[in-house]
Amino acid sequence: MNTIELGNQGLVVPAIGLGCMGMTGFEEGNMYGEADEKEAIATIHRSLELGGNFLDTADLYGPFKNEQLIAKAIENKRDQYIIATKFGWEIDDQNKVTWAINGKRDYVKKSVERSLKNLKTDHIDLYYMHRLDKNTPIEETVGAMSELVQEGKIKYIGLSEVSSETVKRAHAVHPITAVQSEYSLFERTVEERGGIKTLQELQIGFVPYSPLGRGFLSGQIRSIDDLPENDFRRAIPRFQEAHFYKNIELVDAIDVMAKEKNITSSQLALAWIISKGFVPIPGTKRRKYLEQNMDAVRIQLTEEEIVKLESIIPLGTDTGAQYDEFSMGLLD
Numbered sequence: 048m049n050t051i052e053l054g055n056q057g058l059v060v061p062a063i064g065l066g067c068m069g070m071t072g073f074e075e076g077n078m079y080g081e082a083d084e085k086e087a088i089a090t091i092h093r094s095l096e097l098g099g100n101f102l103d104t105a106d107l108y109g110p111f112k113n114e115q116l117i118a119k120a121i122e123n124k125r126d127q128y129i130i131a132t133k134f135g136w137e138i139d140d141q142n143k144v145t146w147a148i149n150g151k152r153d154y155v156k157k158s159v160e161r162s163l164k165n166l167k168t169d170h171i172d173l174y175y176m177h178r179l180d181k182n183t184p185i186e187e188t189v190g191a192m193s194e195l196v197q198e199g200k201i202k203y204i205g206l207s208e209v210s211s212e213t214v215k216r217a218h219a220v221h222p223i224t225a226v227q228s229e230y231s232l233f234e235r236t237v238e239e240r241g242g243i244k245t246l247q248e249l250q251i252g253f254v255p256y257s258p259l260g261r262g263f264l265s266g267q268i269r270s271i272d273d274l275p276e277n278d279f280r281r282a283i284p285r286f287q288e289a290h291f292y293k294n295i296e297l298v299d300a301i302d303v304m305a306k307e308k309n310i311t312s313s314q315l316a317l318a319w320i321i322s323k324g325f326v327p328i329p330g331t332k333r334r335k336y337l338e339q340n341m342d343a344v345r346i347q348l349t350e351e352e353i354v355k356l357e358s359i360i361p362l363g364t365d366t367g368a369q370y371d372e373f374s375m376g377l378l379d
């Protein structure tokens with residue numbers, strides 16, 4: 048497995064990670080269809096066998112159930128995995144998500160203790176601020192995270208869905224190792240806003256989340272009715288009537304190109320990200336998809352192929368918003 052250094056503080060990760068969110072979903076129910084704990088754990092184990100030991104989770108997922116599942120899966124093998132988790136969506140003492148964002152120093156300290164306990168570990172490899180708390184200076188949040196590094200509770204600091212300005216302010220407090228944003232052939236806002244350029248200038252790693260457009264780019268979702276009633280994606284404009292069928296046409300065009308190369312559309316979508324030197328974390332809860340996705344690291348795209356692919360969905364194409372109005376308002 049090829050490896051990449053995220054940032055320049057020493058965090059070396061495989062060229063592709065494993066997103067674990069869908070293995071439990073949020074508190075209201077499952078995100079992407081029914082979860083199956085046994086298969087999820089087998090997927091985490093298979094990932095390690097294939098050289099993919101970079102797991103992505105968050106306290107929000109469950110809440111806490113996802114971190115607990117990971118703890119169960121990696122028992123006795125903690126040191127063989129690189130664990131990235133996140134905090135920031137406020138979770139109260141009754142384990143209820145309040146949906147406020149909290150980046151205050153005390154809350155950062157409280158959150159890390161909960162995650163360490165749930166993950167059954169004494170350190171987190173990469174700790175992300177999940178969303179910016181717009182009422183707390185980023186200097187306070189990252190200052191508290193920096194204290195956690197000094198205390199040995201976390202190794203490296205990451206941020207999620209932040210603007211260039213926030214990244215620069217945070218990086219001035221403590222070196223930021225990685226930034227995570229939604230990024231795929233369907234979602235390139237961070238690039239359009241100059242966010243990726245900022246990361247490159249500051250030598251900060253980029254970890255695209257939802258690299259398969261939450262499954263859309265796999266070509267497996269053919270109609271809105273393919274999504275279960277309680278599926279999170281039904282609330283996302285990209286999956287709604289106004290955009291869905293236009294997006295299917297784009298997916299079909301990607302599929303034609305993938306077939307020409309004898310690969311799947313998911314692999315093409317991932318290989319495109321990997322070709323840029325970014326570390327995607329495709330989410331899956333089953334070994335079958337995991338194996339296919341991890342194989343994407345072996346696919347080489349020529350310059351012509353990249354140009355052709357990017358001409359199917361040119362930068363700036365309106366595929367619908369990545370979140371509903373409430374969640375869009377939480378982006379920096």
Ligand SMILES: NC(=O)c1ccc[n+]([C@@H]2O[C@H](COP(=O)([O-])OP(=O)(O)OC[C@H]3O[C@@H](n4cnc5c(N)ncnc54)[C@H](OP(=O)(O)O)[C@@H]3O)[C@@H](O)[C@H]2O)c1
Nearest residue numbers: 066067068256257258259260261262265329330331332336
């Ligand atoms: N920082 C943030 O705010 C944030 C937000 C969202 C996600 N994330 C992280 O990013 C990770 C990945 O994002 P994501 O899970 O939202 O989206 P994704 O990786 O774009 O897509 C996941 C969906 O694609 C399906 N899938 C995966 N591989 C496939 C394949 N080869 N063929 C067909 N279908 C395939 C999965 O199916 P199954 O579930 O059935 O396996 C799942 O429904 C998450 O797990 C989470 O850790 C972070």
